[in-house]
Amino acid sequence: MTLSRRNFLSRAARGSAAAAAAACTAVAAPPAANALQRPPKPMPAEAVGLLYDSTLCIGCKACVKACKDANGMPVEVAPEQTAWNGGEWDTPVELSGKTLNVIKVYTNGTMAEKDRETDGFAFIKRQCLHCADPSCVSVCPVSAMTKDARTGIVNYNPDACIGCRYCVLSCPFGVPKYEYDSPTGQIRKCQLCKHRLAENQLPACADVCPTGATLFGRTEELKAEAKRRVALKPGERTHFPRGDIAGKVGGARDGHEAPVRVAYQQHIYGEKELGGTQCLAVSAVPFDKLNLPTDVPETGYPTLSEGIQHTLYAGMVGPATLLAGLVYLAHRNTKDHDVD
Amino acid sequence: MASILSDRTSGSTESTWVNPHKPIGGRLITEPFLIALIFVGIGGILMAQRFAGGLGAVANISDGYPWGMWVAVDVVIGSAFGCAGYVMAFLAYILNKGKYHPLVRPAVLASLFGYGLAGLAVLVDLGRYWNFYHLLLPWYAQPNSVMLEVGLCVATYTIVLMVEFTPAFLEKFGFENARRKLNRLLFFFVALGVLLPTMHQSSLGTMMVVVGHKLSPLWQTQMLPVFFWLTAVLMGFGVVIWESVMASLCFNRPTEKAVLRKVAELMLVTTALFVVLRLVDFAVRGQLGAPFGAHGTLMFWVETALFIAGILVVLPKPARTERKALFLGSSFVLFGGIIYRLNVYIVGFIPAVGPWSYFPSLAEIFVTVGIFALEVLLYLIFVKTLPVMHAVNAKHG
Numbered sequence: 092m093t094l095s096r097r098n099f100l101s102r103a104a105r106g107s108a109a110a111a112a113a114a115c116t117a118v119a120a121p122p123a124a125n126a127l128q129r130p131p132k133p134m135p136a137e138a139v140g141l142l143y144d145s146t147l148c149i150g151c152k153a154c155v156k157a158c159k160d161a162n163g164m165p166v167e168v169a170p171e172q173t174a175w176n177g178g179e180w181d182t183p184v185e186l187s188g189k190t191l192n193v194i195k196v197y198t199n200g201t202m203a204e205k206d207r208e209t210d211g212f213a214f215i216k217r218q219c220l221h222c223a224d225p226s227c228v229s230v231c232p233v234s235a236m237t238k239d240a241r242t243g244i245v246n247y248n249p250d251a252c253i254g255c256r257y258c259v260l261s262c263p264f265g266v267p268k269y270e271y272d273s274p275t276g277q278i279r280k281c282q283l284c285k286h287r288l289a290e291n292q293l294p295a296c297a298d299v300c301p302t303g304a305t306l307f308g309r310t311e312e313l314k315a316e317a318k319r320r321v322a323l324k325p326g327e328r329t330h331f332p333r334g335d336i337a338g339k340v341g342g343a344r345d346g347h348e349a350p351v352r353v354a355y356q357q358h359i360y361g362e363k364e365l366g367g368t369q370c371l372a373v374s375a376v377p378f379d380k381l382n383l384p385t386d387v388p389e390t391g392y393p394t395l396s397e398g399i400q401h402t403l404y405a406g407m408v409g410p411a412t413l414l415a416g417l418v419y420l421a422h423r424n425t426k427d428h429d430v431d
Numbered sequence: 432m433a434s435i436l437s438d439r440t441s442g443s444t445e446s447t448w449v450n451p452h453k454p455i456g457g458r459l460i461t462e463p464f465l466i467a468l469i470f471v472g473i474g475g476i477l478m479a480q481r482f483a484g485g486l487g488a489v490a491n492i493s494d495g496y497p498w499g500m501w502v503a504v505d506v507v508i509g510s511a512f513g514c515a516g517y518v519m520a521f522l523a524y525i526l527n528k529g530k531y532h533p534l535v536r537p538a539v540l541a542s543l544f545g546y547g548l549a550g551l552a553v554l555v556d557l558g559r560y561w562n563f564y565h566l567l568l569p570w571y572a573q574p575n576s577v578m579l580e581v582g583l584c585v586a587t588y589t590i591v592l593m594v595e596f597t598p599a600f601l602e603k604f605g606f607e608n609a610r611r612k613l614n615r616l617l618f619f620f621v622a623l624g625v626l627l628p629t630m631h632q633s634s635l636g637t638m639m640v641v642v643g644h645k646l647s648p649l650w651q652t653q654m655l656p657v658f659f660w661l662t663a664v665l666m667g668f669g670v671v672i673w674e675s676v677m678a679s680l681c682f683n684r685p686t687e688k689a690v691l692r693k694v695a696e697l698m699l700v701t702t703a704l705f706v707v708l709r710l711v712d713f714a715v716r717g718q719l720g721a722p723f724g725a726h727g728t729l730m731f732w733v734e735t736a737l738f739i740a741g742i743l744v745v746l747p748k749p750a751r752t753e754r755k756a757l758f759l760g761s762s763f764v765l766f767g768g769i770i771y772r773l774n775v776y777i778v779g780f781i782p783a784v785g786p787w788s789y790f791p792s793l794a795e796i797f798v799t800v801g802i803f804a805l806e807v808l809l810y811l812i813f814v815k816t817l818p819v820m821h822a823v824n825a826k827h828g
Binding site: 127185186187188217226228229230231232233234249250251252253254255256257259260261262263264265268269270271272273274275276277278365382384386387388392393395396397398399400403404410413414417418420421422423424425 | 482483484485486487488490492493494495497498524525527556557558559560562563565566571572573575576577578579580582614617618619621622623625626629630633634637638640641642643644645653656782783784
């Protein structure tokens with residue numbers, strides 16, 4: 092090289108700064124204009140899920156109990172509850188390694204009226220939403236988290252899992268949990284009672300819900316039902332189905348007729364969030380009040396991370412080319428003298 | 432020092448090939464050695480507790496912060512410290528700058544321990560560690576996973592580092608033939624040793640892209656792989672300088688002034704590039720307001736101030752040959768890199784459904800201290816008994 096060191100350095104610095112700035116503009120741009128984004132994944136054709144209607148929920152938590160029984164999960168007593176609960180009662184307040192499904196309550200001011208944002212309260216059911224484009228599946232290095240190609244249910248296989256907890260870290264909804272108090276802990280999350288569905292039984296939560304607040308069905312049908320509900324006016328009489336919206340899984344059940352009590356929010360949670368989820372929710376109280384992330388893109392985050400990876404490592408051409416260049420240089424530069 | 436010099440002279444007369452490296456020699460069981468040993472013992476006991484009682488028995492990690500300091504410090508920051516071997520191999524063998532050779536072998540050794548012990552930390556941190564080999568089995572592989580790529584890359588790189596360091600063993604035990612044979616193949620491992628860190632150090636940044644809104648806009652960007660690669664490089668330079676100054680003080684050796692001046696220059700350029708690119712990235716993302724109120728603002732400024740301090744210290748040319756300035760400048764840059772990586776993995780992280788908080792438990796900290804102490808212990812043994820350090824004043828061919 093005839094370049095002086097100073098020349099080389101300053102040229103390299105200037106050149107790489109310019110290149111990096113250009114690259115920066117292309118890749119850091121907002122999702123719509125981002126050069127490094129893979130296309131979102133579509134919802135599986137036969138995707139199944141749940142529709143939770145917060146206005147119908149009476150907070151009985153029968154679903155929490157049924158979920159524990161159906162999945163063999165233990166009673167949960169938080170440390171601050173031990174003074175009055177010696178383990179006789181199951182009193183989970185959040186999803187955890189012991190609780191796959193939980194009913195939480197939003198409260199404000201005097202809490203005088205249900206489904207009212209101010210001086211009211213409202214329930215929210217938390218469980219896995221079974222994303223169309225799940226982060227947990229995208230991040231899992233050993234295929235322990237998988238998405239069923241037909242039903243779209245996000246499954247977990249503890250025999251494959253290495254316990255890295257990347258799924259816990261990455262889930263935008265805070266769903267997968269790990270058992271930190273066990274030397275052989277595993278990841279715990281709702282798998283939509285796939286073992287019950289295999290026997291044509293309903294997921295336990297939808298099975299026992301007395302009001303139809305938790306409704307099972309194909310996501311397409313549930314989405315249509317959600318759209319119908321948010322269009323209803325307060326006072327209007329309507330039919331609320333129970334169990335399976337199609338009346339097939341778990342057998343046909345009577346729903347109930349009732350006037351709509353409050354105005355629904357127009358926002359159907361899970362319709363668009365992060366590429367859409369198979370489990371949906373409707374409510375009279377805004378979802379950010381119910382502690383769900385609302386300010387999120389309409390494409391899942393794996394479109395961004397996999398976009399980077401698929402570009403850099405497409406067919407391993409990039410790394411292979413780089414390696415070839417490095418091998419050439421290293422060979423040329425070391426053949427005449429000892430390598431340390 | 433006298434003995435090192437005379438060794439070199441006698442060595443040069445008995446064969447055509449002069450080994451430029453010499454063991455430092457001296458007593459093995461010293462005070463620092465014993466202190467490190469005690470910390471290794473404490474760490475070992477705590478690790479046993481973790482395996483008996485689960486992660487929660489020792490660490491403060493939770494479902495809000497599933498990754499704590501064992502991931503952020505031992506792996507993410509620790510492996511950046513291991514990048515000394517990466518940058519020096521690149522300078523010495525890819526850019527063919529022979530003058531960097533004296534720094535390569537100690538750097539490779541430091542990298543070997545950095546990566547090997549990051550691997551140990553991963554085993555402690557994995558919740559289902561008995562399945563760890565699934566990472567290597569193709570039928571479990573999930574190619575979209577950034578972690579799979581990092582895992583495979585790091586595993587391969589650790590082997591590459593071992594191969595790169597093997598000549599030191601072969602010299603020590605006099606396997607001259609084997610050493611020559613290996614030397615003919617070494618260029619391939621040198622190339623791999625430059626490729627692999629480029630891949631996995633950038634991917635350590637990509638790992639956090641998928642957490643989306645759970646990482647503060649101060650750090651969440653598609654540029655994360657670029658920033659992690661840059662911090663790996665600038666911290667690599669920082670470690671080389673820091674370690675050389677420390678070694679010259681502790682083992683009473685002269686500093687490799689001419690070489691360090693250039694490494695300091697490179698550290699200056701990469702650090703400045705990093706700081707400028709961070710600003711460009713804010714502008715492109717429309718987040719120029721983020722440094723004034725987004726989650727983690729204070730730590731963003733700590734990080735940035737450290738980098739700028741590092742730049743300012745080595746900006747005047749004469750400073751780049753002064754031990755004190757080199758030590759200070761590289762320390763600032765290293766701390767900046769540490770804080771940046773800590774910010775991305777812990778400080779800037781916003782758990783999904785709160786409230787959650789995380790601060791490592793004392794036991795958790797002592798596991799990390801134990802692992803670092805083991806690193807120091809092994810490093811001391813290796814440089815004292817194996818030909819790692821360049822013999823003082825030796826000429827390189």
